[in-house]
Amino acid sequence: MKPRLHAPKRTLLIDGIGRLFERGRVEQDVRMLIRDGRVAWRGRADESAPTVDDEVVEHLDCGGRAVLPGLVDCHTHLVFGGDRADEFGERSTGVSYERIAARGGGIRSTVRATRQASETELVTLARARLDRMLARGVTCVEVKSGYGLDLDTELKMLRVVAELQRTHPVELVPTLLAAHTVPPEYEGRTESYVEHVVETIIPAVAEAGLARFCDVFCERNVFDVAQARRVLMAGIDAGLRPKVHAEQLHRIGGTQLGVELGAVSVDHLEAISAEDIGHLAGSETVAVLLPGATLFLGMSQWAPARALLDAGVTVALSTDCNPGSSMCDNLPLMTTLGCARLGMSPAEALTAITWGKAAALGLQSTRGHLGVGAAGDCLVLDATDEAQLPYRFGEVRSWAVVCSGDVVVGPGCPSL
């Protein structure tokens, strides 16, 4: 967990919780004490909280509202320069994402803008996106590199994440995605670029301690399974756990590779098969579904959340926030898509932006629940029932957001 930003922090008593939603279950009439950024005690409405002498206790009375653990957005490309509104317009007239990429647009267009942007500009842009996320109750965000595709710019992007980690209340989890696509200077030389990623970029990033995970875009005409395997194995050797962009546009085997290498998650999965679901069901790998990207790319095939859940796979939902395939930082909206397009129940969708996410980042002990010892982060909805969140179609009203025991959004706070 991240250190306090503004010492000294006071203890916070959160009272009047009408419904506390955790891991698909609801407990009514709860109060809790957050001390030193963590849940220190939790009890019923009529129990007195064990405060200690001389402790300054701040009080947040939720007035019977519904509360969830801080939301986790586990797959984002939050740091980038420029935008791709022009490509979105072209796609609306029938030009495909792959065709735009093939002519040097797509990811490469954002690579050009991100290479040009200064570190300070990237921090400012990403901070604004993080502020909006926090206002909706998101208190932990995974952020990928992957718009640098050379050592200097990949390091620059990850330093931006580290700077925000130091100066923003949201906990950030950095992922190296040097194998996002082949940069223009390696055009036609995919193997040489993989070599560069494996021999130079991964060791340097790991040495700098700037990433926790290593990801790859395993896709037809990008990186095939053998190349993805090399990248992920090099990541494992350097201490970075694998994640995979798998079976987004075509089924080429990224899911099975992820399971085989013990990936913490495989992400996208619009094109997976029943066999892939079988592989996932027998593993600890989380299926991260990104319905914002499916929607934004105008795809007709949605990830089979129902079949995954029925097979016992842990499912997480995330925004995939990025300028090309999902220009959206609204995680609650993904629960609406989960229910309306993926066949999830509201409780399953809410679990997928809290607990499933914790698992997708290996943060089960501190996130996705509000037991003693968990991160002192929660979202107090301006509603008495958490089912309002998917129902209200992207228009979540946060009554308050608590981050590490600080009330950062809500009554008495300057608005973000």
Ligand code: NIG
């Ligand atoms: O997760 N699929 C690959 N990567 C991103 C898209 C990045 C982009 O288009 O800039 C994704 O959808």
Ligand code: FE
């Ligand atoms: Fe992505």
